Amino acid sequence: MSKAIMWFRNDLRLTDNPALNAALRQHDTLLPVYILDERLLQPDRWGFTRMGPYRLQFLLESLDDLRDHLQEKGSDLLVQIGKPEVSIPQIAQTYGCTAVFASKEYTHEELQIEARIEAHLPLHLQHSLLLLEPEDLPFAVEQTPDVFTQFRKRVEKYAKVPFPLDPPERIPTVPFEQQALPSLESLGHKAPHRDDRGALAFKGGALAAYERLNHYLWDTDALASYKQTRNGMIGADYSSKFSFWLANGSISARAIWHEVEAYEAERTQNKDTYWMKFELLWREYFKFVAMRYGRKIFFKGGIQDKSVRWKDSPKALHKWMTGTTGDDFVDANMRELLYTGFMSNRGRQNVASYLVHQLKQDWRKGAAWFESLLADYDVASNYGNWMYAGGVGNDPRDRIFNTKKQAHNYDGDGAFRRRWLHEDTRDPKEVIAQLGVLQTELF
Known part of the structure; x- marks a missing residue:
């Protein structure tokens, strides 16, 4: 046998x-x-x-x-x-x-x-x-375009996402002695404080993943307005939050893709439903970038081999990590990350731009901090996006965010900033110590 x-x-x-x-x-x-x-x-x-x-x-x-x-x-x-x-x-x-x-x-x-x-x-x-088998792409992995739009257009025109596989009926298994799963405490951590201001009470596992999928598509029709709301800052349903379960594979990208197509067939098909598939293709793209460029996605000069001189300021990094830079939009987003393990897409772009372009710090420090804190950390997406922010990735332009303008556009009434900067008395430095995520004398 x-x-x-x-x-x-x-x-x-x-x-x-x-x-x-x-x-x-x-x-x-x-x-x-x-x-x-x-x-x-x-x-x-x-x-x-x-x-x-x-x-x-x-x-x-x-x-x-x-x-x-x-x-x-x-x-x-x-x-x-x-x-x-x-x-x-x-x-x-x-x-x-x-x-x-x-x-x-x-x-x-x-x-x-x-x-x-x-x-x-x-x-x-x-x-x-992946959504697609590499051999089904209309180009070799080594020829993955350096610009996402080129990748997307060719994939959308020539490739078809396979349907997800059914689960097996039964799994004959080699007998072994069952043991309890490790606990957070046995691994040296205390259970993090559950912050009621968080976007969603995230729970791991396939059951929770499919519950979230059904909620976002079929129960609330939130998908039908996804593109319009995806840059929101407060609440559970301004974006899908599928990234949590995609990160460790509790649900597959293919399953989400075809559920979106079922929704389009049964409910509505518009630019919002398309945008969900657009974002899944971004996730796919970063995996192919990682395949093409290997270790370069972790190098200071990124995939461009760009020569950049970064400042080395522990004080500036400390202020960014603790949300005490003095830029209230950046600080509010950094506090949300520190207190919950989550940050919105809009927030991630702003805090990354601020660390790189205002504080002139090595983008890899930001990527590593995100790796430590984000519950939905995905290595290819994280480093792909941080290279992008650092001007060393899949965009020849330096994308510099005006955080004051961004705050006006996406938090015009200041509700998000008040939520994370004024509705809590905890010391960010103490929270970092409690989380046990910093093993250096940076502070």
């Missing part, structure tokens, strides 16, 4: 999981495994904990949901903390598994891990994180 490991990564779902389907076709029994990479719980080069408590809590909720769905299929989930390239071969040896199936990743560290595992075991990878 052939046995294989189903290694879950950023694909924490049973519906539309090509790696899972492939494993079931080729092997009699599977061992579903998730390895929480211990390196993500450690500080990065700037002293920021790579996975702070907001994302970690969301991940643990997602794993709990995945385990529940596996158990409904007669299976279970083996969770370990360690290095995947060490743990996966050890698990395979212990349980007699002869192959590993997983979803393909596209950035440097993840590719290194894949190569190290493949040195020990056959590793079968599927493109579970």
Whole structure:
């Protein structure tokens, strides 16, 4: 009887999981495994904990949901903390598994891990994180356009998004001793304070993802006005918030795409519904940029190899991180991030522009701070957008945001700024200390 490991990564779902389907076709029994990479719980080069408590809590909720769905299929989930390239071969040896199936990743560290595992075991990878198979693109990955509009137009004209795969009826599983999932506390974090001013009480897992999808499309028809409201600042439904569940794969981009098309067929089709697919294509684009350029997306000069001299001011960085710059629009957005693990798209663009163009700080510090705090962190999208803000990415122009004008346009009555700057007495520095996301003497 052939046995294989189903290694879950950023694909924490049973519906539309090509790696899972492939494993079931080729092997009699599977061992579903998730390895929480211990390196993500450690500080990065700037002293920021790579996975702070907001994302970690969301991940643990997602794993709990995945385990529940596996158990409904007669299976279970083996969770370990360690290095995947060490743990996966050890698990395979212990349980007699002869192959590993997983979803393909596209950035440097993840590719290194894949190569190290493949040195020990056959590793079968599927493109579970994309809308499109790379071979279905109207160009080679190495020829991915440097401008999004060119990418979008060619993809929209020539490529068709496949329908999502159904979940398996049953998952025959290698017996193993079940263990409790790790807790936030066991991983060195306290549960973050639940701030009632937050945009949404986010909960991890596929069940919550599909509830959100149904709410945003079918229950509220919020999708029908998405383009008009997407730059909002306060509330749950000005934007979809799908990024949370897309980030760790509790729902697939293909599932959302085709649900939008079903909505267009049954309810309404307009520029707002199209814009949701437009944003999914932006997400897709950054993954192909990562595939094309590899480690360059993490370099100071970005994919342009641009020579830029950044200032190194811990004081300026500290003010930006704590939302104490004196620019009330920037500060309000930075406080929302610090207190909730979320920031709106409009806010992200403004605070990034401010760090780079006003404070003249290295854009990679901002990207790393977002990695630590954002619950919806996605490596390709995060670094793609930060390169864009830093003038070293997929835009030859320097996009400098006038934060005063932006505040007037998107927070004209000042409600958002009052919400985050005047309705709380907490010290941002103390909040950072409580979150445990800063492991340096920056302050």
